[in-house]
Amino acid sequence: MSKKKENIFDVKLFTRLFQYIKPYKAVFFGLILLVVLLAVFGAATPKLTEFIIDDSIAGENPKKFLFYITLMLSVLILQTLFQFAFIYYASWLGQNLVMDVRVKLFNHLLRFKMKYYDNSSVGVLITRAVTDMERIADIFGQGLFMIFRDLLTMIVVFGVMLYSNLKLSLIVFLMLPLLLYATRIFQKYMKKAFEEVRNEVSNLNSFVQERLTGMKILQLFTREVTEYKSFKKINERHKKGWLKTVWYNSIFFPLADLSSSITVGLVAWYGGLNVVLEGSVTQGTLFAFIMFIPMLFRPLRQIADKFNTLQMGMVAANRVFKVIDTTSQIDDTGSHIAEGFKGDIAFKNVHFSYVEDEEVLKGISFNVNAGETVAIVGATGAGKSTIINLLNRFYEINNGAICIDGIDIKEVTLESLRTQIAVVLQDVFLFADTILNNITLNHPKITENQVHQAAKAIGIHDFIMSLPNGYQYNVKERGVMLSSGQRQLISFLRAYVTNPSILVLDEATSSVDSYSEQLIQNATDKITKGRTSIVIAHRLATIKKADKIIVMDAGEIVEQGTHDELLKKENGYYKNLYEVQFLKEEVA
Template structure:
């Protein structure tokens, strides 16, 4: 997901896209902030003019009555400036939060529809960074970026116009600093673009590293790799620190340079204006004071513009990376129109070929059929292609060639959601979310009641186990279910599949890691789950699938044998050899 804008100092296309998103979410507020910025610029520019007028017409003439009135005007002016500044910042932040809320929803909704292959090749840490911190940086485009930048730009325009209105000679002296300021700002803008690109890359790398190590903490500790992993972390963290220090260095240089330019402009103004006041009298003391204020007001927004560009630049780098995902065409096509209310469960694989990586076939012309209600067992060595079959049946991946049919209907003619509604999968590696057992079973389906879950649990024989937990069905499950045994997690996954009452059930080595206390419960649950529905069972333990209606033996992506347990043993071939090896191990 490499950005296309790394070579440009400023991503105008990205800015346009972010602004259009802001307008779509809060057009009224967006325009309102612009109007407030215009009024704020007008009020702030009028203040130095009023100050100069007070000095020339009231202080020098010792008009105390008029002076009091003008001071009151200045106070009112300052109050209005403060109010307008508050609404500018507050409303800009409201726009920003609405935008990132919408982006989060769009990004998450887009991601959950991606093909599994995308997640296979993209580290989770990268996606977490895109979905959280990169989205957050986009807010900076609004809350301290483009809308506030607009106000600063308007101030500069109005200040220049007011200076020329008051005294064109002094205005020309002051205006000389503008091109210099623009050159300085442009230079730092280019430098910061590269720094922020590197920063977001390093943040993604750090997030990926931390997430992987936390997930695999048991491996780190078992192999005593704590110090080695700490050293790797320190290296990445040090790179990120250096990157942040680059930003600090650039701004440490920028602000003193801006201050020096501002001081030079002020010195030139006082030198020339003072001479004109003393010699010709065509420049008043009030003019000098007003123009001194104008220089401060001119350099302040120009200095702020550099900071705004900093915020915008950071936000656009984040936006670029978020839009890379939103623009990615990784969604699994769902062109099927058929929605079946009920399926009988007949499955047909016809000459199916598939490869995760091009030109490296995992399945090589697989063909088999099942009748409704049959139990099909698939066995074979690791890497033979067993799990791939169920991934294709549920359309987690698309096949290269051939066809897969359910009740004679090609799965590509079926609506994807409807297809998966009829197929339930119980995996060997059970994933449980960090919520209650009840929530892990219903998975957000509010139409399923606690009573229904309890009845289903009683049918497959795990109600007593769940009820024995501290809070029963509302017991909290830790991340990935680490507080439960392997067998207990497996039982919960069985109940999760059973409650949705699928016509086709897939057990992917679901009984390969059973603890002795849960084995009897799991055997009962398996019997209840497979009863009356088409089942595909993938297993290493051949003893668990002896009663299957059909056993398919796979090797190197191909079917080498098919038949019942007895007929395959009679062949004295691949299956018989597997069975003999397992049987001898069990008795050794």
């Protein structure tokens, strides 16, 4: 395992990234061709300079001088055009590739079990989907092709230098092993540093995201100073991670520049003596070699720099693929497509636990007949909300079966199952969008006219029209522009407009005003009429109207019956709950 971590370049990971290049093969091979042309044209300039000095200036041949100057100008123009095309299309390829990976990642995230999100940081997932994706784009835009170009340039320059003068080439190559070794060490340490940086970026994103989301709580409990200190610590670790990369850069790049300068000095010294004393080296060759040395050393320096970009991209790609490789989806193997349910629901000896060996539901069984309204009551933690989660298959049960109209819900396709069940949650979530879009969730088959008719039917059309721009009113992030009661009314309409076969309500009105509560009560009566409804009851009115009440305690059903039947049970759980909690409401 440790051996794998020390690998500077993960070939398997890179091969996987290459799979996403297939739709853009033409651009990819075009970039390869541009790399070859740039390497050849780059090496041609010093060689043409050699010819200009030796054949034209020293040889006093003005016709050749004009020819070489024209040729060099043409090479430079073509080199500039190729360079432009290379930079543009390398970045173009990187952005298109990362767009495909990001879409695949988001599509994968959309299908995760709720359990995955229970155990995952939203900030970390945002980092994977946004920041890490940009690093992957840099692999192609600023890393891979740049490295390939620089390597090919070095190879071409290396060959031309050997062909031009063997002795001067040997002087240059004496310094290369030292720089190559330093480059390898540099890359090894930079990879470790970048892994640390990516970890700290994720921690920073996660911390900031959570604190901004929960800012009201922080200020209510005056935790500003404490959170400020915590943030400083996380930011300090992030800074230290980056400073490691700065430290390695500050050592390597001056060393690379020093090596290049020493080599130029040695070539100038040895070549100059030969020009003056022996004549075995021409002035043009010496001048060309002085131009070749930066072309040989600079790419090596740039390769190390681009390798940093490549390392960051590979670390980011590894993190993204870990999420993509996570198998946390509900098995959607059912073949039955539910176009509509009658609404008979049966829980048969259902066992379930969020955490292994800690059962939340301990073998519960109950039936709901089509068209009935069933209220579920019980203390906090009794397992009421879990029933909602399991009916929609947000989680898989451990044992037992859940059936609708006699069909195990595992046999029903997830999409058709959830299409036929509408849920109004206690904690209403609204997107930063218009009221209309929050109701339809951009469903193409739900028209604005249908929404208006549905709103009128449950009595909230006037409330929506009283808002600025009516149905086009933007509620901002999480619906902060609306009160809790107004948000819940929107969620009732969102459920009702889908015309579900089964309705599940987690109806909480403890924090809403009396006007909103009356609207919610009217909406509840309307949308539950004639359809199977399961209600986690928080109001006495709902409980009294229910066809059946299921009383839960510690993951078990302790009592079932109508309101009147349960009140007749001496020392019954519901009777005690009613006297302690609901009777106060009745008296009030």
